Amino acid sequence: MSRFLLCLGALLLVSTSCTTTTEARALKPEAGRKQAPGFDLKDSTGKAVKLSEYKGKVVLLNFWATWCGPCKVEIPWFIDFETRYKDQGFAVLGVAMDDEGWSIVKPYIDQKKINYRVLMGTDPVAQLYGGVESLPTTFVLDRDGKIAGVHIGLVSKSEYENDIKQLLGQKKANWFQPIRLGDLASMLLGR
Amino acid sequence: MAVSVTAALAFGQNEQLTVASGGKVVAKRGETAVATVRITVKPGFHINSNTPNEEYLIPLRLTWEPKPLVMESIKFPTPKQDKFEFSEKPLSVYEGEFVIETKFKVPADAPTGMGLASGKLRYQACSNTACYPPKTVPVSIPLDIR
Numbered sequence: 001m002s003r004f005l006l007c008l009g010a011l012l013l014v015s016t017s018c019t020t021t022t023e024a025r026a027l028k029p030e031a032g033r034k035q036a037p038g039f040d041l042k043d044s045t046g047k048a049v050k051l052s053e054y055k056g057k058v059v060l061l062n063f064w065a066t067w068c069g070p071c072k073v074e075i076p077w078f079i080d081f082e083t084r085y086k087d088q089g090f091a092v093l094g095v096a097m098d099d100e101g102w103s104i105v106k107p108y109i110d111q112k113k114i115n116y117r118v119l120m121g122t123d124p125v126a127q128l129y130g131g132v133e134s135l136p137t138t139f140v141l142d143r144d145g146k147i148a149g150v151h152i153g154l155v156s157k158s159e160y161e162n163d164i165k166q167l168l169g170q171k172k173a174n175w176f177q178p179i180r181l182g183d184l185a186s187m188l189l190g191r
Numbered sequence: 192m193a194v195s196v197t198a199a200l201a202f203g204q205n206e207q208l209t210v211a212s213g214g215k216v217v218a219k220r221g222e223t224a225v226a227t228v229r230i231t232v233k234p235g236f237h238i239n240s241n242t243p244n245e246e247y248l249i250p251l252r253l254t255w256e257p258k259p260l261v262m263e264s265i266k267f268p269t270p271k272q273d274k275f276e277f278s279e280k281p282l283s284v285y286e287g288e289f290v291i292e293t294k295f296k297v298p299a300d301a302p303t304g305m306g307l308a309s310g311k312l313r314y315q316a317c318s319n320t321a322c323y324p325p326k327t328v329p330v331s332i333p334l335d336i337r
Contacts, residue, residue, distance in 0.1 A: 067247055067248060067249045067322070068317075068322040069245075069248070069275070069278055069282070069317060069322060070317070070322060072247070073277045134321040135321060135323075135324075153318070154277050154321065155320075
């Protein structure tokens, strides 16, 4: 019996460790994050967009293309994330890597009813992000514009969602962060 | 009609596949000749066939310069129908090794002697979870026109 309990305990310890390891791998610790390279790309309306405009927001920076099957799977997820988390300081930024440009990307945006901003990618920008050799490649940026995680290839919707929630500070663990007495007083007094 | 494949010559290499000619083609003026291109897709990857069954996919294309031989037809092998993690239904793809045959007309005034048939192969490869930008690789087949 005691041997059984020992084995059970070990099993629980291993499974807890595994969970922790997976989460740690998903997002880099804050201290180890590097600033996402800045860029200036055009959106589908022709407006120039700088990444720096998104500082303060959690951003899913998704390099994709219309000819990419795995990218097609992710698009409805990103539409959903944009809808559900936009008001909490979150944004999806799609960077289309189609050689044909807007002539092929714009109809695709309409067809898929993409509700997030799509920019036209360039090779120099892809190089800034390590070359982006395969698609989809998605960078998860924290509110400081730093790269908190990278997903290369198709991953599950829940992996993205965990990253987003963690960075938006929605996880229970973050609800119990210490608060300064001054801040608490301001909150209570409504100042 | 006169076709002779005498040697295999590797002449192209890329990340997801390698391309090799089926060897030198001996062709007679005024006749037809068949040249082969051997493609080997690296393990873990697939490329779209020449007839992908989804509109958004980029098909495999082989094109040839109009001289010294005139391309008459290209014969692709029957593609596989495989389902992948990202596809709801099976996709028309090539994996592993396969051969594309091109039938050429040898013009009556084609220059005799050694030459080259030059072309381009455009393909787009994916793994089970990621796709790679379309690539175009040069293809050339040594000719002996008599």
